Amino acid sequence: MVGRAVEKIGLPYEIEAARLSTLADLDILDTPPEHEFDTIVEIARRSFGCKIALVSLVDAHRQWFKAKSGLHACETPRGQAFCSYAILRDDLMVVPDATEDPRFADNPLVKGPPHMRFYAGMPLRVRGGRDDGASFAMGTLCIIDTVPRTLSPGDADMLRRLAKLVESLLNTRAALAVALKTESEHRTLLRRLDVTNRQFRQAERMTNIGSWTLTLADEGMEWSEQVYRIHGLPTGSPPPLDAALRFYPPRARADVAAALAHTIATGEPLDLETDFVNAQGEDRRVRTLGEVELRDGVPHALVGVFQDITERHRIEQALRRSADTDDLTQLANRARFNDMLARQMFAARRTNLPLALLLIDLDHFKTVNDRAGHRAGDMLLKAVAEQLTAPYLADCFAARLGGDEFVMIVTDEAMLADLPSLLRRLLADLRLPIAHGDAVIPVSGTIGAAFLDSDVIDASALLHNADLALYQAKNASRGTAAIFGRAGTITSADAADTQSRAA
Known part of the structure; x- marks a missing residue:
């Protein structure tokens, strides 16, 4: 079965076998969602305005999604996966219109849900255990839309940067298994983790998006650095929920509280755009997205992202005024x-x-x-x-x-x-x-x-x-x-x- 899959996408058997071995060593397939991966795909989907963003890992017979935004499915057959072609490349693969591409025109994912038209995927390479230090593409960070699109050079560079963050997380995971053997390798892991964290914080600053968690049992809050920055507060312990809500004007405060309660009660995702006043008294515009995190089938927390969209909102308002004036x-x-x-x-x-x-x-x-x-x-x-x-x-x-x-x-x-x-x-x-x-x-x-x-x-x-x-x-x-x-x-x-x- 592995041989047939390898033959279909054109990888030599020896390379595919080493790739699959490296993927197995990661011990990542079918693991629960992780905040870092989820945040990156949400940043990717919001930054590029696409319907779907994924961290996709290509196994022998399937592609499995370690993180996803905008898609309900957890995996698809490898034979239908655009990422099976993307992992053959050294750089970004872009498909502006799948219906015009003979490789994908008859693909079930194009002709049926989710009706893919645009695809851009950056291979995620992980170093294997071989002595030659070779790395293998485990999958991709990809963005998908239901309409034809192009990708500007700036957007392509941004997607590569975000993919580097995912690669850092994957390589850190791979290094962990080896680093546990010696103290020296353990110090290397810590340095890599520090680089990953700094890159992650940089990505938050670049996109003006922060991540947050609200534990339901005690209403405890966890904020990333960018959330503090948007609030105009020094990094430290986040305020309690009722104090955090006071950053919103009264009417917006009621909308946020109602939206949080609705998401907790129904499990429906939270997506709210409101006015906001930071600690310096500056009027801002923010967007909050979140979803319920289950533990043993019971709602445990809300996790999401928080973005300052003031400049975008001003531009939209100016365009709207221009169109109406x-x-x-x-x-x-x-x-x-x-x-x-x-x-x-x-x-x-x-x-x-x-x-x-x-x-x-x-x-x-x-x-x-x-x-x-x-x-x-x-x-x-x-x-x-x-x-x-x-x-x-x-x-x-x-x-x-x-x-x-x-x-x-x-x-x-x-x-x-x-x-x-x-x-x-x-x-x-x-x-x-x-x-x-x-x-x-x-x-x-x-x-x-x-x-x-x-x-x-x-x-x-x-x-x-x-x-x-x-x-x-x-x-x-x-x-x-x-x-x-x-x-x-x-x-x-x-x-x-x-x-x-x-x-």
Whole structure:
């Protein structure tokens, strides 16, 4: 059986026999999970954003996973293992798209669960007991995804570094069996363990991820150095659980406590992203992942990783703001308005509270662009945005739909109780005459307003009603407002006098 397996992956029998002997000497197959290996695969999966990360060891007839993240299976047949090919290499093996690779296109792991498409595996070499000091690939540290991907040179280097950490752990284990024979070899083992620990701490610093353990019986905490660093605390004894929770703002604290209780009660993995305040009072963003560790079938502890994701969160928030914001006025754009209107309408109906929608058109905007130039037009749009975000409108939501069209959602009960007064004030604020040479271009806003009532079935209907009111106001006179379903138009108190002087 060993001979057939060797023939399939192309290793000479003598080398494969020595490799399997070295693997057996490690005494690692079918051993319980170990914190160091588990942390490294979690770091790998999070760092590269992949679905799965594994420490895979290739036996005669199977590949067995010493550590895994994102996969339930403990082993697969060797004939299906991508790692059987990776251990033949001296360096990283990358498969960008398994469906395009004739070696793997028909593989059950590609055609069925876990539907592998991308694979990158770095061989893990361990020194054997032979006099020539030869080393053999026991398996790989690999990352897997369900979509095609490429691996940048920087990511490839990071995967190699993490694989070196796993190799250090494996070689330390191999050295232990030999080092027990003599005191000299024992000192060598200690030095290697120190190097491994320093490399492990370096990996935590590089990825800003620390590891933690919470013992359930006494709520005792164990933290790696990076967890202390994220908290802004000196390395030592971690605080008790209730003190550790005080690093979270009140609302986030309740979420963390509830998530911990849920994981302990159900065994479901913990994955929570929250706000956080370190010991220096700095606002941070962190992600906590954890799972239940069983002992004799009984929950014994929670083990997991803790990551400072502040910079990533800031970038994501900036990208989200960019996608939702009109670049010129910094108001919300049409997409953000559509989302907000749906949310506000749902909330208003659920709570039975009022809501009104205001459509605003600028009058003479084209004249400003034609006569004073587009720079003057842009400055006018920014001035309108300032008026629509004035302090008294802080509870309203304003957006630019495009061109000279703006919109506002009003939910303030006091404002809606006297909507005509709000419209008069807005009409006055939106009279923004533009001086051009010896002339003045009168600029005003015309507004159509509509209430959310029982006849409005959706956002489109509410927009339609506001548009009809806007049409009514425009037909009456520029610089006025109309409310859908009500006769007459609204003019600001001093509009006629101001427009007369501007003319």
